[in-house]
Amino acid sequence: xxxxxxxxxxxxxxxxxxxxxxxxxxxxxxxxxxxxxxxxxxxxxxxxxxxxxxxxxxxxxxxxxxxxxxxxxxxxxxxxxxxxxxxxxxxxxxxxxxxxxxxxxxxxxxxxxxxxxxxxx
Amino acid sequence: xxxxxxxxxxxxxxxxxxxxxxxxxxxxxxxxxxxxxxxxxxxxxxxxxxxxxxxxxxxxxxxxxxxxxxxxxxxxxxxxxxxxxxxxxxxxxxxxxxxxxxxxxxxxxxxxxxxxxxxxxxxxxxxxxxxxxxxxxxxxxxxxxxxxxxxxxxxxxxxxxxxxxxxxxxxxxxxxxxxxxxxxxxxxxxxxxxxxxxxxxxxxxxxxxxxxxxxxxxxxxxxxxxxxxxxxxxxxxxxxxxxxxxxxxxxxxxxxxxxxxxxxxxxxxxxxxxxxxxxxxxxxxxxxxxxxxxxxxxxxxxxxxxxxxxxxxxxxxxxxxxxxxxxxxxxxxxxxxxxxxxxxxxxxxxxxxxxxxxxxxxxxxxxxxxxxxxxxxxxxxxxxxxxxxxxxxxxxxxxxxxxxxxxxxxxxxxxxxxxxxxxxxxxxxxxxxxxxxxxxxxxxxxxxxxxxxxxxxxxxxxxxxxxxxxxxxxxxxxxxxxxxxxxxxxxxxxxxxxxxxxxxxxxxxxxxxxxxxxxxxxxxxxxxxxxxxxxx
Numbered sequence: 001x002x003x004x005x006x007x008x009x010x011x012x013x014x015x016x017x018x019x020x021x022x023x024x025x026x027x028x029x030x031x032x033x034x035x036x037x038x039x040x041x042x043x044x045x046x047x048x049x050x051x052x053x054x055x056x057x058x059x060x061x062x063x064x065x066x067x068x069x070x071x072x073x074x075x076x077x078x079x080x081x082x083x084x085x086x087x088x089x090x091x092x093x094x095x096x097x098x099x100x101x102x103x104x105x106x107x108x109x110x111x112x113x114x115x116x117x118x119x120x121x
Numbered sequence: 122x123x124x125x126x127x128x129x130x131x132x133x134x135x136x137x138x139x140x141x142x143x144x145x146x147x148x149x150x151x152x153x154x155x156x157x158x159x160x161x162x163x164x165x166x167x168x169x170x171x172x173x174x175x176x177x178x179x180x181x182x183x184x185x186x187x188x189x190x191x192x193x194x195x196x197x198x199x200x201x202x203x204x205x206x207x208x209x210x211x212x213x214x215x216x217x218x219x220x221x222x223x224x225x226x227x228x229x230x231x232x233x234x235x236x237x238x239x240x241x242x243x244x245x246x247x248x249x250x251x252x253x254x255x256x257x258x259x260x261x262x263x264x265x266x267x268x269x270x271x272x273x274x275x276x277x278x279x280x281x282x283x284x285x286x287x288x289x290x291x292x293x294x295x296x297x298x299x300x301x302x303x304x305x306x307x308x309x310x311x312x313x314x315x316x317x318x319x320x321x322x323x324x325x326x327x328x329x330x331x332x333x334x335x336x337x338x339x340x341x342x343x344x345x346x347x348x349x350x351x352x353x354x355x356x357x358x359x360x361x362x363x364x365x366x367x368x369x370x371x372x373x374x375x376x377x378x379x380x381x382x383x384x385x386x387x388x389x390x391x392x393x394x395x396x397x398x399x400x401x402x403x404x405x406x407x408x409x410x411x412x413x414x415x416x417x418x419x420x421x422x423x424x425x426x427x428x429x430x431x432x433x434x435x436x437x438x439x440x441x442x443x444x445x446x447x448x449x450x451x452x453x454x455x456x457x458x459x460x461x462x463x464x465x466x467x468x469x470x471x472x473x474x475x476x477x478x479x480x481x482x483x484x485x486x487x488x489x490x491x492x493x494x495x496x497x498x499x500x501x502x503x504x505x506x507x508x509x510x511x512x513x514x515x516x517x518x519x520x521x522x523x524x525x526x527x528x529x530x531x532x533x534x535x536x537x538x539x540x541x542x543x544x545x546x547x548x549x550x551x552x553x554x555x556x557x558x559x560x561x562x563x564x565x566x567x568x569x570x571x572x573x574x575x576x577x578x579x580x581x582x583x584x585x586x587x588x589x590x591x592x593x594x595x596x597x598x599x600x601x602x603x604x605x606x607x608x609x610x611x612x613x614x615x616x617x618x619x620x621x622x623x624x625x626x627x628x629x630x631x632x633x634x635x636x637x638x639x640x641x642x643x644x645x646x647x648x649x650x651x652x653x654x655x656x657x
Contacts, residue, residue, distance in 0.1 A: 037304055047285075
């Protein structure tokens with residue numbers, strides 16, 4: 001887990017729930033930071049391949065911070081700031097992991113001028 | 122409503138669908154560029170992914186969580202810039218839109234619409250069309266007449282066995298947690314890798330009263346001899362070197378063990394990190410260490426998505442071990458587009474501020490030239506901040522002043538960057554690191570593609586990274602290849618005996634950031650949150 005430094009600037013707090021349990025967190029935190037503070041990295045989320053993952057970069061690159069916020073799945077927890085009453089749920093069961101579907105850059109081809117688009121929908 | 126409040130999207134009633142100048146990113150380069158434009162009475166539209174300005178380096182300075190005694194003066198130095206930016210936004214001089222993301226971008230070209238293939242080379246700027254997703258998940262499109270890209274850098278994806286385990290994080294992530302909420306790991310972390318940020322983080326942890334357990338440094342021990350091979354560079358880099366020396370001395374005094382010449386690294390654990398293994402050059406022994414936290418760093422690289430998405434040419438920079446976009450002297454990358462800050466090659470925050478100002482001046486110079494030609498077109502200046510149109514004498518004076526300042530900025534930039542080349546040399550990542558990793562190492566974390574799978578696929582002789590992607594799904598996940606792209610090119614180059622420029626990189630096409638079908642479907646429409654789920 002992560003602990004807040006004792007000399008931290010006094011900062012207003014908000015109450016969020018993580019998997020149903022309420023926690024007070026500084027209002028400056030991202031959802032990912034709040035989860036790391038109170039639950040640590042273990043069990044943050046399950047990858048489709050089965051293993052556990054936790055945020056690597058905290059700046060929007062790695063997508064290993066994906067989490068359900070107010071019932072919306074697969075949000076990038078490191079880019080969302082906590083808000084009063086926010087309901088956060090970790091995606092650690094298998095169903096959540098395998099339901100992940102992306103609209104991303106899934107275009108192959110292009111090395112030899114040929115084009116092939118794979119829609120990963 | 123205040124301009125600096127997070128609002129729905131660009132393109133709503135209070136914002137034009139066409140913007141004179143759009144700045145992408147609100148880090149040191151983006152903020153400085155917008156402020157320079159505001160000085161000239163030009164209200165730039167600033168789009169930034171974060172909820173507060175500052176970029177990564179000056180993150181959270183609108184409400185700093187730890188003082189300079191812990192974070193250092195360089196961080197707190199950014200307070201005046203962040204403050205000036207927010208003040209200008211509140212006064213309406215900058216149209217600042219936090220929490221927004223550009224997920225596609227294309228050059229508008231009248232000739233292209235007529236079906237001429239080589240139209241992009243006509244040297245004219247017809248503007249760019251951007252797809253922008255607001256913080257509520259609704260997308261809009263917008264035309265930028267001129268564009269300053271200031272999307273900065275990201276940490277290099279640095280694979281080793283077990284780097285996907287919870288408990289392994291990038292050093293930058295740990296620093297973000299400090300900035301965001303004064304958060305530190307419970308129990309001392311092990312730090313591994315190389316580069317100024319690794320030692321900065323170690324020093325900040327030490328200042329916070331939580332010295333790292335150990336630093337595993339992968340750099341060969343070159344030290345002073347290498348430094349003094351380029352005395353001019355050493356002199357120009359003296360500020361950086363002195364800072365580094367002070368941090369190292371503090372860490373040594375505190376008894377933080379620094380292991381040099383680390384040649385291999387592995388994270389151990391089942392569902393989370395429990396320890397690390399490493400080998401040092403020379404002694405052949407495997408060392409084991411129990412730890413809950415491993416914070417890694419192997420330098421930062423330009424964030425590739427936007428420049429790549431625009432089709433900007435890149436070249437491999439051996440010294441930085443990175444692909445860097447081609448820029449002209451005035452920081453332009455194509456007609457109507459400038460690239461400022463670390464996104465154009467790593468130069469640090471001070472350099473980014475200088476480049477932001479230079480790019481803004483280049484924009485202003487162009488606008489002034491337009492004004493000289495056809496003043497009637499520019500009388501209706503940007504909404505909310507109509508600048509008085511200078512008369513001919515004034516224009517000449519302004520042009521002279523601008524040229525003088527730009528020349529001075531360029532001189533300082535050259536000198537600073539030449540000093541930084543020494544840092545590149547001191548902190549060069551091991552070029553063959555990825556090739557040396559064992560087969561089970563994940564190269565693509567998103568799709569779970571290992572070094573061994575890539576090696577097998579490479580034997581089929583793919584023409585390039587895009588074909589390899591089609592064979593293996595490597596790079597097809599939500600990070601869009603940002604953590605594996607360069608490593609895949611590297612593996613391919615070494616396996617096929619080609620050079621990096623010849624191998625190239627993934628072709629980056631929209632969406633440039635992950636996006637849901639709902640957002641795609643909601644383009645340009647007003648939808649409530651319930652019917653349009655937030656982004657993935």
